[in-house]
Amino acid sequence: MLHDATLTTDRLAGTHTSLDALHRASTDRSIAIRNVSKIFKTRQGPIQALSAVNLEVREGEFVSVIGPSGCGKSTLMMLLAGLDRASSGSIMIGGKTIDGPNADIGVVFQQDALLEWRSALSNVLLQAEIRKLEPKAARARAEELLKMVGLEAFHEAMPHELSGGMRQRVSICRALLHNPPLLVMDEPFGALDALTRDQLQVDLLRLWSNRAMTVVFITHSIAEAVFLSDRIVVMSPRPGKIETIIDVELPRPRRLAVRDTPAYAHYVQAVTDIFKTLGVLKEDEA
Amino acid sequence: MSVQAIDTPPLQAWYTRYEPPYALLTLIGLIIIWQLACSVLKVPAFLLPSPYDIMKDLVFNASYFVPHAAKTSLVVVLGFAASVAIGMPIAIMLSYSRILNKSLYPLLVGSQVVPKVAIAPLMLAWFGFGMTPKVVIVITIAFFPIVINAVVGLRSTPPQMIYLAQSMGASLWQVFFRFCLPQALPSILAGMKMAAVLAVIGAVVAEFVGSDAGLGYVILAASSNFDITRQFSAIVVLSALGMAFFWIIEIVERRMIPWHISIRGER
Ligand SMILES: Nc1ncnc2c1ncn2[C@@H]1O[C@H](COP(=O)(O)OP(=O)(O)O)[C@@H](O)[C@H]1O
Numbered sequence: 001m002l003h004d005a006t007l008t009t010d011r012l013a014g015t016h017t018s019l020d021a022l023h024r025a026s027t028d029r030s031i032a033i034r035n036v037s038k039i040f041k042t043r044q045g046p047i048q049a050l051s052a053v054n055l056e057v058r059e060g061e062f063v064s065v066i067g068p069s070g071c072g073k074s075t076l077m078m079l080l081a082g083l084d085r086a087s088s089g090s091i092m093i094g095g096k097t098i099d100g101p102n103a104d105i106g107v108v109f110q111q112d113a114l115l116e117w118r119s120a121l122s123n124v125l126l127q128a129e130i131r132k133l134e135p136k137a138a139r140a141r142a143e144e145l146l147k148m149v150g151l152e153a154f155h156e157a158m159p160h161e162l163s164g165g166m167r168q169r170v171s172i173c174r175a176l177l178h179n180p181p182l183l184v185m186d187e188p189f190g191a192l193d194a195l196t197r198d199q200l201q202v203d204l205l206r207l208w209s210n211r212a213m214t215v216v217f218i219t220h221s222i223a224e225a226v227f228l229s230d231r232i233v234v235m236s237p238r239p240g241k242i243e244t245i246i247d248v249e250l251p252r253p254r255r256l257a258v259r260d261t262p263a264y265a266h267y268v269q270a271v272t273d274i275f276k277t278l279g280v281l282k283e284d285e286a
Numbered sequence: 287m288s289v290q291a292i293d294t295p296p297l298q299a300w301y302t303r304y305e306p307p308y309a310l311l312t313l314i315g316l317i318i319i320w321q322l323a324c325s326v327l328k329v330p331a332f333l334l335p336s337p338y339d340i341m342k343d344l345v346f347n348a349s350y351f352v353p354h355a356a357k358t359s360l361v362v363v364l365g366f367a368a369s370v371a372i373g374m375p376i377a378i379m380l381s382y383s384r385i386l387n388k389s390l391y392p393l394l395v396g397s398q399v400v401p402k403v404a405i406a407p408l409m410l411a412w413f414g415f416g417m418t419p420k421v422v423i424v425i426t427i428a429f430f431p432i433v434i435n436a437v438v439g440l441r442s443t444p445p446q447m448i449y450l451a452q453s454m455g456a457s458l459w460q461v462f463f464r465f466c467l468p469q470a471l472p473s474i475l476a477g478m479k480m481a482a483v484l485a486v487i488g489a490v491v492a493e494f495v496g497s498d499a500g501l502g503y504v505i506l507a508a509s510s511n512f513d514i515t516r517q518f519s520a521i522v523v524l525s526a527l528g529m530a531f532f533w534i535i536e537i538v539e540r541r542m543i544p545w546h547i548s549i550r551g552e553r
């Protein structure tokens with residue numbers, strides 16, 4: 001519903017790329033991470049951030065990556081976005097090997113990275129300006145996205161007039177403006193309070209609900225990962241590697257109430273246990 | 287659903303809207319004290335002229351001051367404009383090239399220990415007596431804060447912002463004009479404000495060293511005639527000039543970066 005509404009509006013337009021064309025050009029949204037390692041050379045010597053990471057993500061899947069701080073989650077995101085190079089191994093997205101900045105993507109960081117000098121709407125439209133998308137269709141899409149996250153009354157608000165949660169919603173809209181086949185989010189809700197966080201999780205699921213894009217969601221919250229994901233990739237620290245992958249078979253669409261079910265508790269427990277075994281979580285003996 | 291100023295009590299709202307201009311009042315107070323001191327203590331004008339004496343001189347000899355003030359202003363404006371025109375490209379190069387930055391930046395900072403007054407006569411020897419040496423002297427003084435502040439500003443773009451730009455497929459050009467330059471504007475404008483004030487100082491220094499016109503020359507000429515009042519008058523005009531240039535940049539600032547905290551925070 002989200003796509004069809006705006007995408008039928010575009011037409012031939014000079015040098016502008018229509019959103020529809022973008023959308024069609026990249027229908028394959030699967031990810032294949034093969035044997036990826038990343039070593040940072042620092043003054044204190046080499047740091048192995050990722051070690052032999054293997055992961056396949058299906059089209060339209062919602063995958064969370066969870067692990068303790070410093071286990072290489074952000075590094076993995078940088079590699080997916082083509083903003084850094086793997087030391088060895090390869091990453092393919094939609095059958096294409098990533099070997100430079102990957103623009104077929106939407107990214108959301110923990111800090112919303114809004115441009116302070118642009119209004120909310122204008123921040124979202126930045127994506128269209130840089131990509132030279134057809135302005136009319138882009139604007140319609142931006143307005144629709146802002147509406148979907150409840151910001152229709154804040155088009156002209158400047159970032160400093162928005163709350164943390166609203167700012168992050170704007171940055172999510174910006175990441176989705178061009179209908180990216182892949183959305184990567186690095187602890188996007190990490191800086192928000194619990195209530196706002198719940199709301200943004202719900203908003204995010206709504207935006208993703210037609211599975212038009214693949215989502216890689218990095219978090220350090222077990223509850224968040226279970227609530228959102230189809231699969232949870234659990235990473236172990238130093239050197240960061242994949243410990244286990246857990247399939248979350250909770251029904252969709254998910255409502256907040258799912259968090260009160262035994263099945264949900266079971267998944268949370270399962271991930272918690274893995275971290276206990278890894279020594280990431282320690283408890284006093286009862 | 288309208289938003290009302292429910293959290294500001296009416297009296298306080300009135301007060302913030304009509305807050306007295308404290309600085310101006312202080313200045314007026316000081317001038318009154320100065321005037322009273324001169325009149326009551328009968329200080330002779332050749333030691334300390336009263337504000338009234340100075341005002342009289344300025345008003346009655348306006349036709350003398352105006353051309354000199356215009357000359358000085360021209361030097362200031364040309365010197366300032368040249369400083370921006372030279373300083374900005376240098377700042378951009380320094381902020382983009384690590385090697386250039388490492389090899390030039392320390393020298394640039396180090397060069398600031400050279401007293402500009404000391405090299406002024408050199409400029410005269412090299413560039414003759416016209417406008418050129420004066421503009422060059424202004425540049426040597428005003429150029430520095432522009433470069434330093436612009437470099438600081440251009441380097442203040444958070445890395446995430448650059449990553450974001452790259453993930454959108456932005457060209458180097460787009461990264462600069464859409465992300466880095468706006469981000470740097472507050473810092474660049476702060477540098478320009480400093481430069482505007484320093485440019486006035488530079489112009490006076492230049493006119494001290496060798497000139498037959500301008501407010502610096504007026505001061506020198508008055509000093510050799512032991513005309514203290516005239517010197518004060520020139521100082522007043524110079525201060526007004528400096529303030530005016532500073533204000534102009536501040537107005538530009540308000541228009542260009544209304545989103546910035548330094549502007550928002552003010553009342
Ligand atoms: N640019 C870098 N240079 C050197 N070391 C880095 C760099 N980026 C990350 N690291 C190191 O790699 C490890 C993983 O970092 P990161 O991917 O940011 O972890 P996470 O996001 O899971 O907290 C850390 O030990 C970190 O210090």
Ligand SMILES: [Mg+2]
Pocket residue numbers: 073074075186
């Ligand atoms: Mg991280």
